Each structure stands twice: as structure tokens, then as C-alpha cells.
Amino acid sequence: MSGSGSPSWDAMGDEEQNPRLFIPNFLTSHQCKELEFIHKSNCAVGYRPHVFSTTLAHLVATNSAHLIMPLVPIRASLMEKVESFFQCEFELCIEFSGLISWSKGASIGWHSDDNRSYLRQRDFTAVCYLNSYGIDFEGGLFHFQDGDPGTVAPSAGDVLIYTADSRNVHSVDEITMGERLTLTLWFSRDGSHDEDVKLISQLSQIFPRQMNDVTITSIVPFPASDTMYWFSGSAHHSSSDLVINICCGRLHALGFSIYYSEDPTNDLLLSKPLKVTRKDEYYNFEFSNLLHALQKQRVRHHESMFLKDSGLLEVSFGRTGGSAMDEFSWDWLATGLDDWSSYSKHLHLELLRYVKNDVVREARKVFDVMPDRNVVSWTAMVRGYVQEGSITEAEALFWAMP
Numbered sequence: 001m002s003g004s005g006s007p008s009w010d011a012m013g014d015e016e017q018n019p020r021l022f023i024p025n026f027l028t029s030h031q032c033k034e035l036e037f038i039h040k041s042n043c044a045v046g047y048r049p050h051v052f053s054t055t056l057a058h059l060v061a062t063n064s065a066h067l068i069m070p071l072v073p074i075r076a077s078l079m080e081k082v083e084s085f086f087q088c089e090f091e092l093c094i095e096f097s098g099l100i101s102w103s104k105g106a107s108i109g110w111h112s113d114d115n116r117s118y119l120r121q122r123d124f125t126a127v128c129y130l131n132s133y134g135i136d137f138e139g140g141l142f143h144f145q146d147g148d149p150g151t152v153a154p155s156a157g158d159v160l161i162y163t164a165d166s167r168n169v170h171s172v173d174e175i176t177m178g179e180r181l182t183l184t185l186w187f188s189r190d191g192s193h194d195e196d197v198k199l200i201s202q203l204s205q206i207f208p209r210q211m212n213d214v215t216i217t218s219i220v221p222f223p224a225s226d227t228m229y230w231f232s233g234s235a236h237h238s239s240s241d242l243v244i245n246i247c248c249g250r251l252h253a254l255g256f257s258i259y260y261s262e263d264p265t266n267d268l269l270l271s272k273p274l275k276v277t278r279k280d281e282y283y284n285f286e287f288s289n290l291l292h293a294l295q296k297q298r299v300r301h302h303e304s305m306f307l308k309d310s311g312l313l314e315v316s317f318g319r320t321g322g323s324a325m326d327e328f329s330w331d332w333l334a335t336g337l338d339d340w341s342s343y344s345k346h347l348h349l350e351l352l353r354y355v356k357n358d359v360v361r362e363a364r365k366v367f368d369v370m371p372d373r374n375v376v377s378w379t380a381m382v383r384g385y386v387q388e389g390s391i392t393e394a395e396a397l398f399w400a401m402p
Contacts, residue, residue, distance in 0.1 A: 099183055105175065
């Protein structure tokens with residue numbers, strides 16, 4: 001269960017000058033692996049060179065909103081830790097949360113997380129490390145400019161929490177091999193930047209007809225614009241010979257190739273139906289698109305038409321080959337497809353329930369701060385509880401009516 005770890009050093013002693021908290025083993029290995037999978041099967045190019053990101057808004061936009069659900073309890077646990085440590089219970093909202101990976105060449109110099117005018121709303125930061133320094137990536141050490149600890153060498157499951165202002169100026173060394181993967185959240189006291197309000201609004205518009213539908217036949221992602229998946233491996237070259245399609249690169253790392261019944265152009269790479277091949281065999285299952293293949297199989301691909309530098313691929317996405325590939329069987333893949341379908345349907349139903357319930361929770365927040373409540377507002381709130389099945393809350397509110 002997330003949140004079970006204990007601080008490995010006492011941040012409280014330096015609370016005024018450099019307020020920060022480090023918690024080892026906050027996330028379980030299973031949680032780290034699940035979030036890693038979600039990221040690697042959905043990410044797009046990020047906000048800096050050599051950086052990939054999976055935002056919650058991106059998951060919604062690509063018809064993969066159900067994959068938000070594994071993040072929900074983790075975000076709540078992190079919010080609780082931040083509010084408790086900084087003694088600001090019920091004051092914060094989550095301003096941004098996303099899965100972010102840094103590949104070879106990525107780095108950032110000294111900065112605070114609120115160092116731009118459009119970032120001033122950020123008050124606190126939480127960084128959850130999903131993989132380990134020295135095992136999954138090289139380089140990428142986190143340094144604080146002042147205070148203790150000066151340097152953090154992360155392991156999977158660790159969490160680092162600190163203020164987003166100039167009291168915690170920090171930098172990250174350049175990644176020299178592999179990917180450094182995190183779940184990063186920023187928190188704000190300014191409710192107008194509440195990420196959840198925006199997400200619930202988007203989800204409520206997407207799923208209005210599905211709220212009471214418990215039959216789900218298929219969950220197929222819709223890729224974003226192709227330009228969001230093309231990654232230049234070198235900041236000093238613009239040649240197409242040094243360009244990787246992220247989706248293709250991740251498929252390749254597990255030894256798969258793609259078979260298209262028609263030759264797609266680069267612009268249509270993600271949206272065309274395809275089958276996966278391995279050596280001289282192909283699996284007789286047609287995926288709707290490349291993102292669909294990534295999500296359903298947890299497999300990776302290389303196609304010379306779209307990838308011109310396999311060495312660059314290896315240092316960006318990890319080593320290819322290995323014993324896991326030698327143990328592969330198509331039966332194993334078929335079982336994985338069935339498991340993924342069940343997993344997706346379960347998360348989708350969970351999401352529908354969450355949207356229904358959270359709409360009512362958000363409505364209650366508004367109701368509680370209304371200066372003038374009338375019979376319409378009271379009745380609407382009671383009806384909302386009844387419709388979501390919260391009879392106890394509906395009765396309590398009914399008897400509280402003036």
C-alpha cells in the first residue's frame with residue numbers, strides 16, 4: 001500500500017531554510033511497474049529535449065482515460081503526505097500530475113519549480129521515482145543547491161517532497177544511459193488551478209451515456225497527432241536519419257516488427273491497422289493502430305523504414321535482446337492479450353464510477369460554500385446523492401434542510 005514508507009533522514013530539522021522530505025519505498029514494486037507500463041505504452045514527446053511525458057489530459061484525449069485509475073490512490077496518498085508535512089491540511093489542490101521519463105542527453109540546470117511567471121501558482125513538488133539509479137539508468141542524479149541531503153540517488157518507490165520556491169533550488173545531471181522515470185506532481189493553494197476539476201469536467205463530457213452502462217465490448221485508444229511521437233535523438237541534428245518514432249522504438253526493444261497490409265506513409269504510421277511479427281512468424285491478430293498494439297501487448301517494435309539508428313534506440317529505450325526474448329512464445333502473447341482486455345475493462349468501469357461519484361463530490365464543494373442556498377440547490381444536491389446511490393448522505397442532507 002502506498003504511503004507506508006518512513007523518512008530516511010530528518011527534514012524537519014531544516015524546515016525553515018530548506019523544507020523537504022524524503023520517503024523511501026513509498027510505492028510498491030507493483031505500483032512502479034504498473035505506472036511504468038502506462039507511461040511506456042502511451043507517452044508522447046515532452047516539454048524538453050530527450051524527455052517523454054504522459055499527462056492525464058493526454059490519456060483522456062487518446063481514449064485511454066481508464067489508465068488514470070491506478071494513479072488516483074497514489075495522488076491522494078501524496079496529497080496527504082504533503083499537507084501533513086507542511087501543515088496545510090485542506091488548503092491544497094493538485095495543479096499537475098504526469099508520468100515523465102528522461103532519456104539519454106536530458107538534463108536541467110539550477111532552478112526552482114516556480115521560476116516562471118506561469119508557474120507561480122506552484123507551492124510544493126512531489127517526485128515519485130519509478131526506477132532505480134545504476135540499474136535502469138545512469139546519470140540523472142538529483143542535486144539540491146543548499147541543505148541536506150545535497151544529492152539524491154533514487155531507487156524505485158522513493159519519493160522526494162519539497163517546496164517549489166527558491167528555498168529548494170535544484171538540478172538534475174545529464175542521463176547517460178537508459179530512462180529515468182518518475183511520477184511528478186505539483187501542488188497549489190490556488191484552487192483555480194485544480195487539475196481534478198478540469199479532468200472531471202472533460203470526463204463528464206466524454207462519458208455521459210456510459211454512466212449506467214456496465215457492458216464494455218472494446219477499449220481502443222486513438223493516437224494523437226503523429227508529430228507528438230517523433231523523437232530526435234540528437235539536439236544537434238535535424239536529419240530524419242536521427243529520428244525515432246517512440247511507439248516503434250518501444251516495440252522494437254522486445255524484438256517485434258510490424259506487418260502492414262498496405263504500405264503506410266510516415267503520417268499514417270500510428271493510425272493504420274497492423275499485425276506484429278517476430279523473426280519469420282506473425283501473430284494472426286489485427287490491432288487497430290500502433291498505440292493499440294502497445295497497450296494490449298506490452299511489446300516493442302523496430303522497423304527500418306521509421307528508425308534509422310538502432311544504437312540510438314538502445315541508449316534511449318534500454319537494451320534489446322536478452323533471456324526474456326529467448327523465452328517468448330505466441331501462447332504467452334495470447335494470454336497477455338486476454339489479461340490486458342480484462343484489466344482495461346475493469347479500469348474503465350472503475351473510471352465510470354469515479355466520474356459519477358466525483359461529479360457529486362465537486363458539486364458538494366460548491367454547495368458548501370454557497371452564501372445563499374435555496375430550495376432548488378438543496379433539492380439538486382439531495383437528488384445527486386440519490387442518483388449515485390449515496391442514500392445515507394442524501395438522508396443526512398435532507399434532514400439538515402431548513
